[in-house]
Every structure is written in C-alpha cells, then in structure tokens.
Amino acid sequence: MNWLTSTVLPRIRSLGQRRETPDNLWDKCPKCASMIYRRELEEHQFVCHHCGHHMRIGAKARFEALFDDAAYERVELPEVPADPLKFRDSKRYTDRLKEARAKTGESDAVLVAHGRMGGARAVIAVQDFAFMGGSMGIATGEALVVAAETAVKQQAPLIVFAAAGGARMQEGILSLMQMPRTTIAVSIVKEAGLPFIVVLTDPTTGGVTASYAMLGDVHIAEPGALIGFAGPRVIEQTIREQLPEGFQRAEYLLEHGMVDMVVHRQDLRDTLIRLIVLLTVPVTETVTTPAPKPAKQTEEKAIAPAPSGGNELDIPAPTAATRKAGDKTVAETGKADNAGAGATEGGSDADGKTDLRK
Numbered sequence: 001m002n003w004l005t006s007t008v009l010p011r012i013r014s015l016g017q018r019r020e021t022p023d024n025l026w027d028k029c030p031k032c033a034s035m036i037y038r039r040e041l042e043e044h045q046f047v048c049h050h051c052g053h054h055m056r057i058g059a060k061a062r063f064e065a066l067f068d069d070a071a072y073e074r075v076e077l078p079e080v081p082a083d084p085l086k087f088r089d090s091k092r093y094t095d096r097l098k099e100a101r102a103k104t105g106e107s108d109a110v111l112v113a114h115g116r117m118g119g120a121r122a123v124i125a126v127q128d129f130a131f132m133g134g135s136m137g138i139a140t141g142e143a144l145v146v147a148a149e150t151a152v153k154q155q156a157p158l159i160v161f162a163a164a165g166g167a168r169m170q171e172g173i174l175s176l177m178q179m180p181r182t183t184i185a186v187s188i189v190k191e192a193g194l195p196f197i198v199v200l201t202d203p204t205t206g207g208v209t210a211s212y213a214m215l216g217d218v219h220i221a222e223p224g225a226l227i228g229f230a231g232p233r234v235i236e237q238t239i240r241e242q243l244p245e246g247f248q249r250a251e252y253l254l255e256h257g258m259v260d261m262v263v264h265r266q267d268l269r270d271t272l273i274r275l276i277v278l279l280t281v282p283v284t285e286t287v288t289t290p291a292p293k294p295a296k297q298t299e300e301k302a303i304a305p306a307p308s309g310g311n312e313l314d315i316p317a318p319t320a321a322t323r324k325a326g327d328k329t330v331a332e333t334g335k336a337d338n339a340g341a342g343a344t345e346g347g348s349d350a351d352g353k354t355d356l357r358k
C-alpha cells in the first residue's frame with residue numbers, strides 16, 4: 001500500500017460522498033434568536049446561555065436532571081378509556097392521540113417516576129407540554145392519583161411539574177372532573193403529612209391552575225413561565241384594558257405573592273432537595289444537603305429547623321402561614337366551578353395546543 005491508496009484515494013472517495021449532518025445539530029433560541037449548539041443546550045438543560053430563556057423540556061430530561069445519578073424508576077400508569085365521547089372536530093380525537101403518541105413515545109401527557117433526591121425518597125410527576133399541550137384529561141387525573149398513592153406508600157414527598165394549556169376539550173365534562181379528582185389526590189398526600197411541591201413551568205394555564213397546580217405547600221416557578229387561568233388575550237378582551245408588562249409571568253406572580261420563588265432550572269434540583277429536608281421533619285435517613293449559597297443570609301435562618309447540619313438555608317421554613325395559604329387556595333378553587341368551563345375555551349384549541357400567546 002502506498003500513499004496513493006492510503007491517503008489520496010480515500011480523500012477522493014470522500015469528496016463524492018455527502019457528509020451526513022443531522023438536522024438537529026443546532027437550535028435557535030425562540031427569545032433572542034441565537035443559534036446554539038445542540039449538545040451545549042443539553043448541557044445547560046435547555047436554558048439559553050445568551051439570554052437565560054428557559055425552553056420547554058420533556059419529562060425524561062426532567063427526571064434525569066433531578067434524580068440522584070439520573071437513576072429513577074417509572075411508575076406504571078393504568079390504562080384509561082380512550083375517546084369516551086367519540087369526539088371529532090376537524091380530526092378524530094383518536095387520531096390526535098395516535099399522533100401525539102407517535103411523537104412523544106408515551107401514552108399520555110403525565111409521566112410519574114420515583115427515585116432518590118439527595119439520598120431521600122421522592123416521587124415526581126411531570127406533565128409534558130409536547131403531548132397535546134399537556135392538556136388535562138382522564139389520564140392526567142389517573143396519573144396524579146397514582147403519583148399521590150405512590151408517595152404515601154413510600155412516605156415520600158410528591159413533586160409535580162405542571163405544564164398545560166388547560167383541560168382536554170376532547171374529553172368534555174370528563175376532563176373537568178379531573179379538577180376535583182386531582183384536588184383529592186393532593187389531599188391524600190397532605191393528610192399523610194407529606195410535602196407536596198409544585199413547580200410551575202411554561203405554560204401552566206386553564207383548569208390545571210384551578211386545581212393541583214395551585215395547591216402546593218411550596219410553589220416554585222421557572223423564570224419567564226406563563227402562569228394563569230385565562231390567557232392574557234381573553235382577559236384583555238373581557239375587561240377592555242391593556243394588561244401590564246410581564247403580566248402572568250413567573251416574576252410578576254412572585255411580586256404579587258402567587259408563587260414562593262422563581263428558580264433557575266440549574267438550581268432546581270438543589271432547591272428541591274433543601275425543601276425536602278426542611279419539610280420532612282424528623283429526618284430519619286441521612287440526607288446530603290447541597291451546600292447552600294453563602295450570599296443570602298436572612299433572618300429566616302432563625303426559624304428554620306436545621307436538620308442534618310443544614311445551616312444558612314436561604315429558604316423559609318414551612319410556617320403555619322404557608323400551609324394556610326395552601327388551604328385558602330382550596331377554598332377558592334371550590335368556588336371557581338363555572339370558571340372551569342373557561343379552561344377549555346381559553347386554555348386549549350382544537351389541536352389541544354395553547355393559543356394564549358396570540
């Protein structure tokens with residue numbers, strides 16, 4: 001073999017072959033329009049490192065980012081009746097379901113898994129917006145009930161990641177029934193004295209915000225997430241007034257006391273672990289608390305219990321006030337029965353996708 005066959009010939013051959021470049025090598029940030037290398041984006045948990053925009057991510061990516069060593073076990077969810085109303089708009093509901101299943105590889109919008117976070121047991125339910133806009137149907141209700149039961153059985157906190165355009169209109173009244181159903185599921189966890197933490201992600205709207213997504217002991221929101229019941233367009237048309245800048249965004253809700261904290265996706269795991277430690281007293285297992293940030297030292301430190309040597313915690317302890325606030329939300333949700341109908345209209349269109357941004 002000489003240099004002709006070993007070097008030149010392969011080069012000539014490679015000229016004739018088209019180099020295969022995957023289509024999804026680069027992604028564009030929807031906010032600042034920067035082109036980001038896919039692998040880099042994955043490393044940053046789909047947060048744009050130019051502008052900090054939090055992109056929507058799937059359930060599996062969440063599980064991997066949250067559980068210790070990305071190790072978790074999926075909880076099997078029961079099958080639910082498909083298309084009980086034989087619903088059809090421009091397409092059959094069964095066809096829409098088939099499409100969503102093919103796209104996501106999952107049978108419905110909510111996935112439940114259990115594993116360990118900082119050494120402590122945890123059950124996490126994630127609503128995937130990619131599956132028919134994360135819309136709440138019978139399967140969502142079923143998943144939340146199973147998640148609650150798993151949490152109680154394992155004596156573990158329940159963490160729910162909400163992302164939805166509202167109730168699933170293709171299931172009509174049956175989807176609205178999931179509001180009281182999920183509320184009861186949440187109460188099972190609370191009655192067992194276990195923490196229920198909600199992480200509101202972009203977007204959390206419609207019937208979901210009128211039920212389990214607003215009943216947490218602690219509400220965390222991802223930066224910039226749209227959170228509300230009816231969409232801004234619907235509100236503007238109803239009250240005939242311009243809405244303030246940043247209305248229904250996570251930061252606005254934090255300012256107005258609707259959420260407890262806005263947490264960057266990369267700090268989410270550590271924050272959740274700290275919350276689990278604080279809310280599960282007494283600590284029976286050895287839990288490794290991540291080192292808290294030294295920057296913030298508030299007076300809350302004084303009232304916060306310091307289990308397993310966790311000092312300088314910058315998260316307020318679960319005071320009676322926090323719990324009361326949760327209960328109040330239950331009472332208010334009960335009143336909002338006729339408003340529930342708006343969830344389907346305002347929350348999701350025929351495609352099951354949200355149109356709130358229009």
Ligand SMILES: [Zn+2]
Nearest residue numbers: 029032048051
């Ligand atoms: Zn960006």
